[in-house]
Amino acid sequence: MDERCVCQEIQGYFLDRAFDRLKLKGPRRDLLLSSFRETQITVPVTLRHNGENVLHTFQGYRVQHNHARGPFKGGLRFHPDVNLGETRALAQLMTWKTALVDIPFGGAKGGIAVAPEQLNDTEREELTKRFCQKMAPIIGVHDDIPAPDIGTNPQVMAWILDEYSKSHGFRTGVVTGKPVELGGSAGRLEATGDGVAHLAHKVARQLSLDPAQSRVAIQGFGNVGSHAAIAMVNLGFRIVALSDVHGGVFAEQGIPIDRALAHVRETGSLSGLDGTSPITNAELLELPCEILIPAALEGTITSGNAADVRVGIIVEAANMPVTHEADQQLQQRGVVIVPDLLANAGGVLASYYEWVQNLQQFPWERETVLRRLEERLSLTCDTVQELAREREIDMRTAAYELAISRVDHAIQLRGF
Numbered sequence: 001m002d003e004r005c006v007c008q009e010i011q012g013y014f015l016d017r018a019f020d021r022l023k024l025k026g027p028r029r030d031l032l033l034s035s036f037r038e039t040q041i042t043v044p045v046t047l048r049h050n051g052e053n054v055l056h057t058f059q060g061y062r063v064q065h066n067h068a069r070g071p072f073k074g075g076l077r078f079h080p081d082v083n084l085g086e087t088r089a090l091a092q093l094m095t096w097k098t099a100l101v102d103i104p105f106g107g108a109k110g111g112i113a114v115a116p117e118q119l120n121d122t123e124r125e126e127l128t129k130r131f132c133q134k135m136a137p138i139i140g141v142h143d144d145i146p147a148p149d150i151g152t153n154p155q156v157m158a159w160i161l162d163e164y165s166k167s168h169g170f171r172t173g174v175v176t177g178k179p180v181e182l183g184g185s186a187g188r189l190e191a192t193g194d195g196v197a198h199l200a201h202k203v204a205r206q207l208s209l210d211p212a213q214s215r216v217a218i219q220g221f222g223n224v225g226s227h228a229a230i231a232m233v234n235l236g237f238r239i240v241a242l243s244d245v246h247g248g249v250f251a252e253q254g255i256p257i258d259r260a261l262a263h264v265r266e267t268g269s270l271s272g273l274d275g276t277s278p279i280t281n282a283e284l285l286e287l288p289c290e291i292l293i294p295a296a297l298e299g300t301i302t303s304g305n306a307a308d309v310r311v312g313i314i315v316e317a318a319n320m321p322v323t324h325e326a327d328q329q330l331q332q333r334g335v336v337i338v339p340d341l342l343a344n345a346g347g348v349l350a351s352y353y354e355w356v357q358n359l360q361q362f363p364w365e366r367e368t369v370l371r372r373l374e375e376r377l378s379l380t381c382d383t384v385q386e387l388a389r390e391r392e393i394d395m396r397t398a399a400y401e402l403a404i405s406r407v408d409h410a411i412q413l414r415g416f
């Protein structure tokens with residue numbers, strides 16, 4: 001099954017369940033589920049191939065799902081599998097996520113079907129700026145604000161800022177996740193992983209787990225996974241397993257994260273890290289642990305491996321890492337799942353704080369950003385858990401119900 005189907009199927013099931021429970025149907029349901037605007041473009045770029053200039057075209061997308069509560073907001077992904085269906089599902093997820101953490105944004109997502117590592121810096125810059133030229137009419141500080149996602153980074157945001165500013169004047173707030181030197185926020189880079197660790201700690205405490213006695217496995221050691229690992233260690237947890245696309249490493253006594261980071265910087269992967277033994281990505285998911293953090297791809301935990309997952313808590317750092325069949329099996333076994341909607345919302349929260357700083361032209365200290373982020377995530381977690389208790393449902397269903405109700409209410413108030 002390709003990634004597009006995984007995203008749409010997983011979210012479709014959870015949404016249908018929440019809509020049915022909320023008794024939202026007919027045009028009201030259609031309005032909440034349909035995109036406001038879907039833009040598909042062809043991006044021409046001249047690439048150097050065997051010493052010659054060759055014209056290539058790439059498909060680019062921006063899906064603006066809903067802006068009832070504020071400007072569209074969402075990441076920009078550069079990956080060969082990017083397509084309209086996947087972008088649409090991820091745009092919707094952003095609408096629910098911004099509503100859940102109660103920030104004045106809607107939801108969007110964009111991307112280009114490209115393997116960015118196969119382009120050099122000049123080519124990546126040209127691709128990004130051509131994409132921005134064509135998208136400029138629909139993005140903007142108060143219209144739609146892109147941010148980094150898989151395959152993009154602060155440099156890509158700086159190129160968008162530059163291109164957009166040529167026709168609109170210097171507008172730092174048109175993108176978030178920028179380099180700090182160009183109006184980016186202190187703390188943005190580590191925000192998603194930091195939020196994941198904060199929620200893992202909160203839920204572990206509720207279950208009377210002692211961090212020092214709690215083993216943690218993290219799948220994915222990119223932006224989110226590595227910063228979650230650093231923050232988990234700072235909170236006193238023991239990381240016994242880590243992995244990336246090449247495979248994983250295991251050490252019962254705990255993996256020193258600074259050494260893992262240095263090893264990845266030097267060799268490009270975790271494989272061969274001193275003091276660890278190799279494991280596969282599949283084995284990592286089946287380790288007996290207190291906490292599992294999937295921080296890589298969609299659809300990682302399925303009906304095929306859920307029975308072998310032996311943890312008490314799953315914190316969904318990645319978007320949609322658990323299929324709905326696996327979700328049911330795990331919930332029945334009493335596994336506590338902190339859903340993606342809440343678990344990785346630290347990224348969009350920090351993006352919101354960056355945008356606010358840009359509007360005010362007044363940068364905040366890193367501590368201020370991370371403190372506000374942790375407070376908001378903690379408060380949202382309390383609200384979701386209270387609703388879950390009240391309605392006798394799991395945290396995911398409660399999160400969706402809360403988010404959908406807020407968007408629906410905004411639509412009713414605005415009257416469109």
Ligand code: NAD
Pocket residue numbers: 148149150151192219220221222223224225243244245246281295296297298317318319344345347348
């Ligand atoms: P990234 O590209 O920086 O890192 C991804 C990591 O996953 C890498 O270590 C990669 O080697 C690993 N990986 C890739 N394929 C794998 C596979 N088949 N098996 C195991 N590991 C694999 O991406 P990221 O920014 O860390 O994002 C990770 C996830 O978190 C994505 O689902 C993304 O949508 C989600 N997310 C990210 C943010 C953010 O702020 N970056 C915010 C919210 C959600």
